[in-house]
Amino acid sequence: xxxxxxxxxxxxxxxxxxxxxxxxxxxxxxxxxxxxxxxxxxxxxxxxxxxxxxxxxxxxxxxxxxxxxxxxxxxxxxxxxxxxxxxxxxxxxxxxxxxxxxxxxxxxxxxxxxxxxxxxxxxxxxxxxxxxxxxxxxxxxxxxxxxxxxxxxxxxxxxxxxxxxxxxxxxxxxxxxxxxxxxxxxxxxxxxxxxxxxxxxxxxxxxxxxxxxxxxxxxxxxxxxxxxxxxxxxxxxxx
Numbered sequence: 001x002x003x004x005x006x007x008x009x010x011x012x013x014x015x016x017x018x019x020x021x022x023x024x025x026x027x028x029x030x031x032x033x034x035x036x037x038x039x040x041x042x043x044x045x046x047x048x049x050x051x052x053x054x055x056x057x058x059x060x061x062x063x064x065x066x067x068x069x070x071x072x073x074x075x076x077x078x079x080x081x082x083x084x085x086x087x088x089x090x091x092x093x094x095x096x097x098x099x100x101x102x103x104x105x106x107x108x109x110x111x112x113x114x115x116x117x118x119x120x121x122x123x124x125x126x127x128x129x130x131x132x133x134x135x136x137x138x139x140x141x142x143x144x145x146x147x148x149x150x151x152x153x154x155x156x157x158x159x160x161x162x163x164x165x166x167x168x169x170x171x172x173x174x175x176x177x178x179x180x181x182x183x184x185x186x187x188x189x190x191x192x193x194x195x196x197x198x199x200x201x202x203x204x205x206x207x208x209x210x211x212x213x214x215x216x217x218x219x220x221x222x223x224x225x226x227x228x229x230x231x232x233x234x235x236x237x238x239x
Contacts, residue, residue: 007098007140008033008080011088012070017045019089019173022238024049026091028056030098031084037074039064046088071147078143085139087172090117091235093228094168101140101165112162113140117170118228136170137162171232 009031013020027034034057038050041064050059062073075083082102086092092115094101105113117134138145 004098007082008078011036013088014039015042016088024053035077068147089173110163114164115168
């Protein structure tokens with residue numbers, strides 16, 4: 001398999017051990033350079049899994065303070081002209097390599113790519129809703145870009161020239177498997193979106209959204225190309 005030479009994979013991880021092995025395996029098969037920063041603070045087996053791949057990826061440890069600083073730390077480690085940001089619970093389905101996608105971007109004068117994402121939780125393949133694709137912005141970008149905000153929408157793309165590439169799809173397993181874990185994570189996220197400063201009704205609405213999200217996904221299953229499903233099943237076998 002020909003690995004991407006002009007694009008590095010960039011990953012930040014914290015308490016994602018139940019999905020991480022497949023992501024790292026996929027990355028080592030598809031990229032010459034994989035850069036990962038581990039918080040070193042996980043209570044699960046995240047660090048143990050990271051250490052299994054130390055001979056194949058570049059591993060860094062940095063205590064987590066916020067998303068922006070953690071992401072910028074690992075972006076600085078790239079030696080390639082382009083970066084692909086991948087979460088520790090994702091792999092990519094694509095008829096093209098990221099190098100080929102970059103050639104398309106350069107030919108079209110684009111500076112960033114937007115991809116769709118299919119979410120796979122509780123043993124069901126689905127998107128967020130049939131009419132609302134889970135588009136992932138700023139996942140493939142030039143290596144001089146840096147995070148400018150909190151949470152997952154980290155990059156200021158208002159001045160960027162992007163393109164939606166529908167043939168490339170992120171497969172997202174999601175390491176949240178229960179409503180209780182969803183509530184726990186909502187409390188974690190609230191520290192970064194200032195929800196603790198708003199009234200109780202808004203906070204409850206935020207918590208309820210995390211719980212409802214899985215229920216809504218489960219009700220909105222759509223047909224997906226069998227090739228994608230088979231590809232996802234192949235990677236799902238890696239635990």
